[in-house]
Amino acid sequence: MSYSTKILVYTPSEPEEYAAMIRQAGYTAVDSASTPEEAEKKLNGTEVIISWKFPLHLLERPEAKTVKWIQSLGAGVDDLASSPSINEQVVISRIVDQFGPPMSEYVFAHLLYTYQDLARSRASQQEKQWQPFVTEILHGKTIGIAGIGSIGKEIVKKARAFDMTVYGLSYSGKDAQLVDRHFGPDQWLEFVRELDVLVLILPLTDQTRHVVNRDVLLAMKPSATLVNIGRGHLIAEDELIEVLRAGHLRAAILDVFQQEPLPADSPLWQLPNVYVTPHMSGPSTQERIGQYLLDNLARYGRGEALQGVVDRGAGY
CATH class of the missing domain: 3.40.50.720 (NAD(P)-binding Rossmann-like Domain)
Structure with missing residues (x-):
């Protein structure tokens, strides 16, 4: 992956915080979206999705054919692991050792x-x-x-x-x-x-x-x-x-x-x-998760094994 590889950051709340952090690390083609409508407009050409609660039905669209890797911003990935919308060739990873x-x-x-x-x-x-x-x-x-x-x-x-x-x-x-x-x-x-x-x-x-x-x-x-x-x-x-x-x-x-x-x-x-409590015990803060994302992006760019790769058969 080069620094110009297209990355889409999706979260329902403040995705631009992560997107800006990734841009500061030198990545030049980084979009953000907080609604399914925004994500649909920006999906074309995307290779990497960094997301929380991504609208998975969009991955069935032709625009999603370039997606190769989905990095979850959480530890739980049962929705991703079991989704028929995600091509088997797409790598899914989750956050580990942070929460x-x-x-x-x-x-x-x-x-x-x-x-x-x-x-x-x-x-x-x-x-x-x-x-x-x-x-x-x-x-x-x-x-x-x-x-x-x-x-x-x-x-x-x-x-x-x-x-x-x-x-x-x-x-x-x-x-x-x-x-x-x-x-x-x-x-x-x-x-x-x-x-x-x-x-x-x-x-x-x-x-x-x-x-x-x-x-x-x-x-x-x-x-x-x-x-x-x-x-x-x-x-x-x-x-x-x-x-x-x-x-x-x-x-x-x-x-x-x-x-x-x-x-x-x-x-x-x-x-x-x-x-x-409102699902707040393991907050995905930029301070805690940011370096993890950058490390995994660097690994992906070098063709190395990613952290937190999901075994779809096991579900995590």
Whole structure:
């Protein structure tokens, strides 16, 4: 690839930030788009697409025949990996090894908020009431991490700092040595039974879609907390709502959902033991992602292996 190779940056919000950064690195043919209509006008002749939520139907158009590489701005690529609109010859890559610190901090910020009952302390302060109470601590609790990739490894590190027992579930088992007990994909019920906290970070594949269903949820301790920072469709959402309404589970901390934005009529907004955040645990900031993109563009230009290449068969 030369510096004149056409690159299209697409995100629904502020794509020009990334486009300007790439131009500053010397690339001269860089367009940006934030709507499908803009992307359609600028697609002709494009070889590289750097995107978040690209309108995939456009890749079926004749103008897309020059596309050779799609670089996602996120870690989750189930939409790209499963899309019939993307030619098999097109390389797909995702962001790896960038989201561990912010996503692990998100997890423990919410766990500490929940177990220290900071909402209660704040309410007492607002009412000027001196009301000491005994809080719970994470020390000695058992956390289960479903997905021991780069993000999961960061959560393991922080869990160790709190002296937690760490269980892990993964489909490859290649990092089983990082956790106190490791489970495979056919051991979900056994995996969750002793957990105080279950954290979901798995990619979405045919095997993981709705893998956390009523049976798995009811196998968890009623006092357990569920955290989902992976993909919304890992959980059978309607079944989760039923289980929460029945009083099973201490809390559900949810950053991802089956439909995003979360519809205003979703019961999850108002269930008292649910914490909703708008898919913000792993922000794709220019500062964090920019150098990764430039490194991959340089690798592509030199004909070297890219970072984060997606195995379409595996789905990630």
